[in-house]
Amino acid sequence: MALDSTALRSLARDLGIGIEYWGWDGTLRAVADSTLIAALQALGHRIETDDDIAAARARHDRAPWEQTLPPITVMRCDRDSSLPVHVDHGTAVTVRIAFEAGGERHLDQTEDFTPPFDLDGTLRGRARFHLPAGLPLGWHRLIAETSHGPVEADLVVTPARLTVHERLGSHRAYGLQAQLYSVRSERSWGVGDLGDMRDLAAISAQRHGADFLLVNPLHASYPTPPVEPSPYLPVTRRFTAPLYLRIDDVPEYRELTDIARQRIELLASGVRTWNDRADRIERDDVLTAKLAALEELHAVPLTAGRRALLDAFRQREGQGLEDFALWSAIAERMRGTEDEALADLDDALVTQARTELADRIEFHIWVQWLLDEQMAAAQNAAREAGMRIGIMHDLAVGVEQIGSDAWSLREVLAEGVTVGAPADQYNQQGQNWHQPPWHPSRLRDASYRPWRDMLRSLMRHAGALRIDHVLGLFRLWWIPEGNEAADGTYVFYDHDAMIGILALEAERSGTLVIGEDLGTFEPWVRDYLSDRGVMGTSILWFEYDDAGHPLAAEAYRHLCLASVNTHDLPPTAGYLAGEHVALRHRLGLLERPLEEELATDEAGREEVLDLLRAEGLLADHASIEDMIIALHLHLARTPSLLLGVSLVDCVGEHRIQNQPGTDEEYENWRIPLADGHGRVVTIDDIATNARTTRLLDALRAALQG
Numbered sequence: 001m002a003l004d005s006t007a008l009r010s011l012a013r014d015l016g017i018g019i020e021y022w023g024w025d026g027t028l029r030a031v032a033d034s035t036l037i038a039a040l041q042a043l044g045h046r047i048e049t050d051d052d053i054a055a056a057r058a059r060h061d062r063a064p065w066e067q068t069l070p071p072i073t074v075m076r077c078d079r080d081s082s083l084p085v086h087v088d089h090g091t092a093v094t095v096r097i098a099f100e101a102g103g104e105r106h107l108d109q110t111e112d113f114t115p116p117f118d119l120d121g122t123l124r125g126r127a128r129f130h131l132p133a134g135l136p137l138g139w140h141r142l143i144a145e146t147s148h149g150p151v152e153a154d155l156v157v158t159p160a161r162l163t164v165h166e167r168l169g170s171h172r173a174y175g176l177q178a179q180l181y182s183v184r185s186e187r188s189w190g191v192g193d194l195g196d197m198r199d200l201a202a203i204s205a206q207r208h209g210a211d212f213l214l215v216n217p218l219h220a221s222y223p224t225p226p227v228e229p230s231p232y233l234p235v236t237r238r239f240t241a242p243l244y245l246r247i248d249d250v251p252e253y254r255e256l257t258d259i260a261r262q263r264i265e266l267l268a269s270g271v272r273t274w275n276d277r278a279d280r281i282e283r284d285d286v287l288t289a290k291l292a293a294l295e296e297l298h299a300v301p302l303t304a305g306r307r308a309l310l311d312a313f314r315q316r317e318g319q320g321l322e323d324f325a326l327w328s329a330i331a332e333r334m335r336g337t338e339d340e341a342l343a344d345l346d347d348a349l350v351t352q353a354r355t356e357l358a359d360r361i362e363f364h365i366w367v368q369w370l371l372d373e374q375m376a377a378a379q380n381a382a383r384e385a386g387m388r389i390g391i392m393h394d395l396a397v398g399v400e401q402i403g404s405d406a407w408s409l410r411e412v413l414a415e416g417v418t419v420g421a422p423a424d425q426y427n428q429q430g431q432n433w434h435q436p437p438w439h440p441s442r443l444r445d446a447s448y449r450p451w452r453d454m455l456r457s458l459m460r461h462a463g464a465l466r467i468d469h470v471l472g473l474f475r476l477w478w479i480p481e482g483n484e485a486a487d488g489t490y491v492f493y494d495h496d497a498m499i500g501i502l503a504l505e506a507e508r509s510g511t512l513v514i515g516e517d518l519g520t521f522e523p524w525v526r527d528y529l530s531d532r533g534v535m536g537t538s539i540l541w542f543e544y545d546d547a548g549h550p551l552a553a554e555a556y557r558h559l560c561l562a563s564v565n566t567h568d569l570p571p572t573a574g575y576l577a578g579e580h581v582a583l584r585h586r587l588g589l590l591e592r593p594l595e596e597e598l599a600t601d602e603a604g605r606e607e608v609l610d611l612l613r614a615e616g617l618l619a620d621h622a623s624i625e626d627m628i629i630a631l632h633l634h635l636a637r638t639p640s641l642l643l644g645v646s647l648v649d650c651v652g653e654h655r656i657q658n659q660p661g662t663d664e665e666y667e668n669w670r671i672p673l674a675d676g677h678g679r680v681v682t683i684d685d686i687a688t689n690a691r692t693t694r695l696l697d698a699l700r701a702a703l704q705g
Helices: 007-013 033-042 050-066 162-168 195-204 251-255 256-276 283-298 306-334 339-343 348-357 358-384 404-410 442-447 449-458 497-510 524-532 572-576 579-586 595-615 624-636 647-651 683-688 690-705
Strands: 020-022 028-030 072-076 083-087 094-098 104-106 117-118 121-133 140-146 151-159 175-178 212-215 390-395 417-420 464-467 473-479 489-492 510-513 537-540 560-563 640-645
Touching: 007 033, 007 050, 033 417, 033 473, 033 489, 050 083, 050 117, 072 083, 072 497, 083 140, 083 256, 094 595, 117 560, 151 162, 151 497, 162 510, 175 464, 175 647, 175 690, 195 212, 195 358, 195 390, 195 683, 212 464, 256 283, 283 358, 306 339, 306 348, 306 404, 306 449, 339 690, 358 390, 449 464, 449 497, 497 510, 497 524, 510 537, 524 537, 572 579, 572 624, 572 647, 579 595, 595 624, 624 640, 640 690, 647 683, 683 690
Parallel strands: 072 151, 175 212, 175 640, 212 390, 390 464, 464 510, 537 560, 560 640
Antiparallel strands: 020 028, 083 121, 094 104, 094 140, 117 121, 140 151, 417 473, 473 489
8 A cells, every 4th residue: 555655755854854855966856755764764663554654743743742851952052042841731840950060040931832732641731941041061950840750851051162273363273184004103013003193293293383183083993803994984983993002102011021022022023014015004913913912911910000090091981981892802702703693782692791701891991091091192292292283083974883882872873774975976876884873863862972972082182073074963864774875865963962062072172173074965054063163174176166166265264174185085196197087997987988087187187277377386397296285385375274284295195095986996095105106104204204394394384474
């Protein structure tokens, strides 16, 4: 029997599911009914008949009346708001705020003429209370005294606008952008680590005047090999990958016996040979060696002071840390033989694991503590070396479908759908990132605490946080299981709440927030983010005016991070040579003949270079290196507050780190840092590298001028 499509689409719209969307080509597209049914199912509404639609509608309508207080109220400090309170009709209610820092305030009741609602034979009334502007920022508690007793819920007062960027004053800031795993030193174990991050930040600040260092997401992958190479597909977004730990910076290293130190040195020598290779990063060998070294270090007893620091870290990170360590211990045992079982850990197995794997749980907590210490050391070193911002960390869009977050946060993640992107001019089939999305209403019912706790952990040692696909805080493209990537729909989130909480946590920690706001979005979104003090992202090759011409320097946004390229584009030397088109041709990714693609690409590049020539930044017949410098000098003329310089552009690298649309066809996320001749470039080289110095000196002079 066919469903009432009008009623179905009305229900979907009211539950925050998009029933139509504007495509990249300006066409308004209707979402298929079957996709809407699948999205409703993921939200918890099984729709097979018109009666199911009516029942889902009834549940939606009655839900507010069943709760005395909303599960969470998020408001801006500069605006009055109101609080709906539902009680038995005719009974009295009072509401007060218990402030986070102590003290209380009673709220005044205001008029509300909403008729009572019949809830299973009991009339429920709605009272309304005034939430005044000017309340202190923070996580407070609302307490409603009713005829049935007290009821509590969260009240979050958020800043009207993030002000962290204002601390930079009128002096614009520039920094380096690096894929940390690719940047190594003589002390690395084949992969760039947190010690390398510390040194790179110090060198770029003291020698080159940089104010920040943006690195790829450092989120944890699986606890044992094989390691997922993409930093944007972790098992958790809150905790850090042990792969990045600098073993000989662990304080207990000094307490090792000579024999234990020799064993660790033997492990190190087995993987340090990778430091000299420019063709590929080998994470699996490195993780295996580091885990073995950590076993040696874990056997060293902690001093009383060190134990106190570990206990403090454990208390601060709370249940989230305990859950991550528990999952890691279970995954360590089951990985490779029972991978699918990790997707659905039953309660009995988990209870048993808490006892049987207690030692391994302690081990994984200890490793996270060591990582936290080294993250703090890197940020401190960056600031001491002169950076005004320091380390800029990166938050991925989502996590693996089988992983720590997918298990521990399963109550606030949607099932039966994954996150991706609709078709666009670069990918006519759309994209499926195979990541579970937040469940909007369940996340709200959890008072957004999973979101808050993740932000707090990430911001603790960050001068700035880049949020990949920040548009996902407004809406995400949900793809039902079994559908093609293009056959999905947008599901909307309470962006006021999510961005308000983001702003609160960032303001409290003093963290700049940069949203990667590229892609398909509604025009008002960028204005909203800017109004809340969240910076945007501008990539030179993607910036065009309304007439389709490269954007003039003065037309760039002020509140944004501007850069020539991004990790999904080749280094500028490769891009200017058209090597990305040749690579896509070799991989069979082109949709047009090679000659046509090359001609179109060259025309687009030449239009940008012509703009640089008109500005007097570029001479005819200039070298590739001169072009790279001119492109950055063009950005120096923009009003953009932050400028990012990719480390690959500093050294003349040609190879792309990630070729979208590929998996194993290309060495995605495995390319070590090298120059244009294929020679490895180390962190120590960067301190004196002539090409790096020329580019960064020119940019600094332009900014100062």
